[in-house]
Amino acid sequence: MLNVGVIGTGMIGQDHIRRMTTVLSGVAVTAVSDVDSAIAADVGGRIGAAVHASGEDVVADPAVDAVLVCSWGPTHEQYVLAAIAAGKPVFCEKPLATTQEACLRIVEAETATGGRLVQVGYMRRFDFAYRQLKQALDAGDIGAPLMMHCAHRNASVPSFYQKEMAITDTAVHEIDMVRWMFGEEIAAARVLVPKKSRNGNDLQDPLLLILEMADGVIVDVELSVNIRYGYDIRGEIVGENGTAALGSLSPLEVRSSGRLSTPVPADWRERFLAAYDIEIQEWVHALAGGGRPLGPSAWDGYAAAVVSDAAVEALRTGERVAVTLPEKPKLYEVLG
Numbered sequence: 373m374l375n376v377g378v379i380g381t382g383m384i385g386q387d388h389i390r391r392m393t394t395v396l397s398g399v400a401v402t403a404v405s406d407v408d409s410a411i412a413a414d415v416g417g418r419i420g421a422a423v424h425a426s427g428e429d430v431v432a433d434p435a436v437d438a439v440l441v442c443s444w445g446p447t448h449e450q451y452v453l454a455a456i457a458a459g460k461p462v463f464c465e466k467p468l469a470t471t472q473e474a475c476l477r478i479v480e481a482e483t484a485t486g487g488r489l490v491q492v493g494y495m496r497r498f499d500f501a502y503r504q505l506k507q508a509l510d511a512g513d514i515g516a517p518l519m520m521h522c523a524h525r526n527a528s529v530p531s532f533y534q535k536e537m538a539i540t541d542t543a544v545h546e547i548d549m550v551r552w553m554f555g556e557e558i559a560a561a562r563v564l565v566p567k568k569s570r571n572g573n574d575l576q577d578p579l580l581l582i583l584e585m586a587d588g589v590i591v592d593v594e595l596s597v598n599i600r601y602g603y604d605i606r607g608e609i610v611g612e613n614g615t616a617a618l619g620s621l622s623p624l625e626v627r628s629s630g631r632l633s634t635p636v637p638a639d640w641r642e643r644f645l646a647a648y649d650i651e652i653q654e655w656v657h658a659l660a661g662g663g664r665p666l667g668p669s670a671w672d673g674y675a676a677a678v679v680s681d682a683a684v685e686a687l688r689t690g691e692r693v694a695v696t697l698p699e700k701p702k703l704y705e706v707l708g
């Protein structure tokens with residue numbers, strides 16, 4: 373049994389606690405903490421977990437084998453570094469940290485230990501539809517890839533969401549996904565700014581992010597974060613001999629009153645429900661008996677941060693911004 377301590381018991385923290393306590397096997401939640409002590413006490417009390425005053429106390433708890441960080445992005449670095457210093461595996465929700473410098477500090481701390489401890493919550497790699505899409509691509513079903521069209525649409529975003537978060541909080545999922553999908557790094561980013569939606573208040577919404585992969589494949593990502601009708605994630609790869617795309621939004625079709633309709637997921641919890649289950653279950657299995665995490669690494673978190681910084685600069689300047697990564701440490705060459 374893997375005993376997990378959860379830092380941050382907000383939306384995704386509670387959702388991961390629900391899956392670890394009621395859906396998955398081989399895992400128990402033994403400790404929680406949140407800067408909002410009332411939420412932590414409520415969530416911890418419901419599952420009989422120890423409630424700690426700080427994230428560092430969760431890491432230090434001898435009844436915690438591994439740590440799950442689900443607090444706000446700017447707090448990730450301190451908890452991931454604390455877990456690495458304690459030699460405990462840590463799953464950190466995306467982004468790994470909010471600056472590339474902070475991500476690099478994590479990479480350096482982890483490589484100094486000589487083995488992987490960190491996994492980052494880029495769950496699309498665990499989604500059935502994305503995995504099928506990659507299988508079709510890798511099998512050569514559509515020939516060599518040339519372009520990919522993506523859309524990332526949120527019905528709405530929280531009030532603390534700021535303009536650049538369309539890149540750093542939302543598009544980071546596509547940034548990670550295309551690195552994994554094509555097995556290539558991203559070489560440059562541009563951002564086009566369309567007519568502004570009146571649903572977006574102070575945000576520049578929507579945006580069109582253009583990513584150039586190192587081998588010349590071009591990816592466009594529509595980012596609409598106040599589209600109201602629901603949560604809609606799209607992806608279509610155009611190859612030399614065909615195209616492959618994520619399938620329909622829902623397995624249900626309703627034919628009624630002369631109309632054919634299908635439900636649209638409300639948010640990420642619904643759309644990626646099974647992907648999160650698989651992501652955390654595979655993490656638990658990988659750690660069983662003292663194993664190492666195999667999913668998205670600290671290096672992947674760092675690479676996503678470097679690209680997202682370039683895209684933020686492209687948004688500010690209107691220019692094409694080239695992306696340069698340092699050499700990948702050997703640790704990540706071996707373990708992915």
Ligand code: NAD
Pocket residue numbers: 379380381382383384385405406407408411427442443444445447465466467493494495541640
């Ligand atoms: P949230 O605001 O609902 O919850 C975050 C919680 O962290 C809050 O309860 C807050 O009080 C707590 N917190 C803040 N600072 C803290 C600190 N220093 N120590 C302990 N707790 C602290 O936000 P959320 O939507 O649950 O997002 C949390 C993280 O998960 C973010 O990094 C976000 O980007 C990520 N996220 C990932 C996905 C995904 O699809 N993988 C989806 C949603 C959120």
Ligand code: ISE
Pocket residue numbers: 526529541542545640
């Ligand atoms: C949120 O933090 C997520 O990670 C969701 O998957 C994404 O769709 C949303 O835009 C983010 O704010």
